[in-house]
Amino acid sequence: VGAEIIDYKTDRVDPGDPATLERLVGYYRPQLIAYREAIGKLFDLSPDKITTKLAMLAIDRVVEVR
Numbered sequence: 001v002g003a004e005i006i007d008y009k010t011d012r013v014d015p016g017d018p019a020t021l022e023r024l025v026g027y028y029r030p031q032l033i034a035y036r037e038a039i040g041k042l043f044d045l046s047p048d049k050i051t052t053k054l055a056m057l058a059i060d061r062v063v064e065v066r
Contacts, residue, residue: 002049005035008057015059025065028054032065 007028013021032052039050052065 001045002051003039003043003045005032005039005050005052006055006062007032007035007053008055010057013056013059015061021056021059021061021063024056025054025063029065 009024009028011024013024032054036047036050036052039045040047054063054065055061056063
């Protein structure tokens, strides 16, 4: 049993600019960690059973956040 958290974001990102994408992943990482902790407590799951992802809508890409 596990969980997958997908957080949809509408930030403007140039698909050819990986540095900006990485900066945004770093910016949102604490938020996703908080979600992971909350879901873990609610459903009695260890953090390694919960994946977190950002769906970057502007570039139609899903990025796993660790």
